[in-house]
Amino acid sequence: MPQPSPVTVVLEREGRTLVYPRLTTAHQLLNRLELGVNDCLVIRDGELLTPDRKIRPGDAITVRTVVSRG
Amino acid sequence: MKCSRCGAVAQVALPSHHSGFCPDCFRVFFSRQVERAIHQHRMFSQQEPVLVALSGGKDSLSLLRELVLQGYNVTGLHIDLGIPESSPAARAKVEAFCAALGARLAVLDMASEGVPIPAVKACVTRPICSVCGKIKRYYFNKFAMDNGFAAICTGHNLDDEVGRLFANTLRWDVGYLSDQGPSLPGRDGFVAKCRPLYRLSEYETAAYAFLSGIDIHVAPCPYSKGASFTRRKELMNRLEGESPGAKLQFYESFLKNARPHFEAAEDRGGVALAPCERCGYPTSAVVCNVCRIREKLG
Ligand code: SF4
Ligand SMILES: [Zn+2]
Ligand SMILES: [Zn+2]
Numbered sequence: 001m002p003q004p005s006p007v008t009v010v011l012e013r014e015g016r017t018l019v020y021p022r023l024t025t026a027h028q029l030l031n032r033l034e035l036g037v038n039d040c041l042v043i044r045d046g047e048l049l050t051p052d053r054k055i056r057p058g059d060a061i062t063v064r065t066v067v068s069r070g
Numbered sequence: 071m072k073c074s075r076c077g078a079v080a081q082v083a084l085p086s087h088h089s090g091f092c093p094d095c096f097r098v099f100f101s102r103q104v105e106r107a108i109h110q111h112r113m114f115s116q117q118e119p120v121l122v123a124l125s126g127g128k129d130s131l132s133l134l135r136e137l138v139l140q141g142y143n144v145t146g147l148h149i150d151l152g153i154p155e156s157s158p159a160a161r162a163k164v165e166a167f168c169a170a171l172g173a174r175l176a177v178l179d180m181a182s183e184g185v186p187i188p189a190v191k192a193c194v195t196r197p198i199c200s201v202c203g204k205i206k207r208y209y210f211n212k213f214a215m216d217n218g219f220a221a222i223c224t225g226h227n228l229d230d231e232v233g234r235l236f237a238n239t240l241r242w243d244v245g246y247l248s249d250q251g252p253s254l255p256g257r258d259g260f261v262a263k264c265r266p267l268y269r270l271s272e273y274e275t276a277a278y279a280f281l282s283g284i285d286i287h288v289a290p291c292p293y294s295k296g297a298s299f300t301r302r303k304e305l306m307n308r309l310e311g312e313s314p315g316a317k318l319q320f321y322e323s324f325l326k327n328a329r330p331h332f333e334a335a336e337d338r339g340g341v342a343l344a345p346c347e348r349c350g351y352p353t354s355a356v357v358c359n360v361c362r363i364r365e366k367l368g
Binding site: 037038041053 | 080084093271280304
């Protein structure tokens with residue numbers, strides 16, 4: 001059986017890329033990263049995702065932490 | 071999640087306001103929060119000339135954009151600190167942003183003023199950030215006063231304000247608690263200071279910057295020690311997570327119920343200021359800090 005494509009998540013601030021075999025929603029991603037709803041922007045294709053949005057196999061997502069330095 | 075105003079797909083979820091918004095409606099929400107801050111605290115009118123301090127970060131650029139779109143009489147002011155690793159990029163970004171927005175911009179060059187930050191760093195023993203902060207505030211104020219501006223606006227957001235209030239409260243610092251707030255009236259030698267983004271969280275300004283196409287990445291200052299406030303902010307965010315709206319409420323209640331008492335206490339025993347012998351701007355010493363550094367660098 002062909003494997004579904006994984007989800008790539010770029011953590012912008014940390015400069016790291018994570019690969020998840022499967023993610024269901026943005027909320028699940030936030031939980032995995034131990035981040036709250038308003039701790040970061042979850043970006044996909046130039047759009048922001050609210051926690052309830054579904055994540056599809058093969059999605060490329062960027063997580064931009066918003067807590068500023070200083 | 072659907073937009074609370076128009077029913078389209080929401081892109082911004084705001085538990086603190088029990089709402090979610092699509093990009094267009096979120097920008098409306100953002101504008102209203104700014105307007106409300108300006109009116110409620112009588113910051114400035116549409117006609118009065120005001121300055122916006124522009125570091126190049128998302129908060130100050132979002133603030134300038136919003137004030138320009140709302141038709142205020144604003145001019146940006148950028149301070150070029152003269153740090154080779156970060157200043158040219160920050161300055162270029164601010165210049166390009168203002169040009170695209172059609173906003174007036176003034177740039178003050180710390181090297182021409184005799185206080186480039188790398189040289190200052192080499193001659194002071196105190197942490198450079200506290201000195202650099204003083205120099206920036208001094209020049210913002212001086213520029214505003216010398217050029218007849220009614221106020222200077224900075225991009226401090228709710229998280230900045232609440233983080234600072236929390237720190238000042240932990241120390242019960244009467245001096246700082248007496249004048250912390252979104253709007254500080256002008257007085258002898260000091261121009262009025264306003265923080266029109268104080269009702270908006272860091273997340274909300276980041277979302278606004280993203281949705282407005284304000285590119286946020288700039289090379290950080292090499293002297294920045296990273297996130298010093300972050301622990302406190304995390305604590306406040308945890309509180310907010312458990313009880314949405316807690317941050318704004320803590321801050322607004324302070325302004326309403328507590329600050330007047332600290333103001334009264336400070337009036338009874340504050341530090342006296344007099345004009346600096348060299349530059350004429352207020353100081354608690356004979357010659358102000360900035361003039362002393364400038365003379366040292368001679
Ligand atoms: S981090 Fe750099 S720019 Fe910011 S206050 Fe410190 S020295 Fe100044
Ligand atoms: Zn909408
Ligand atoms: Zn002076």
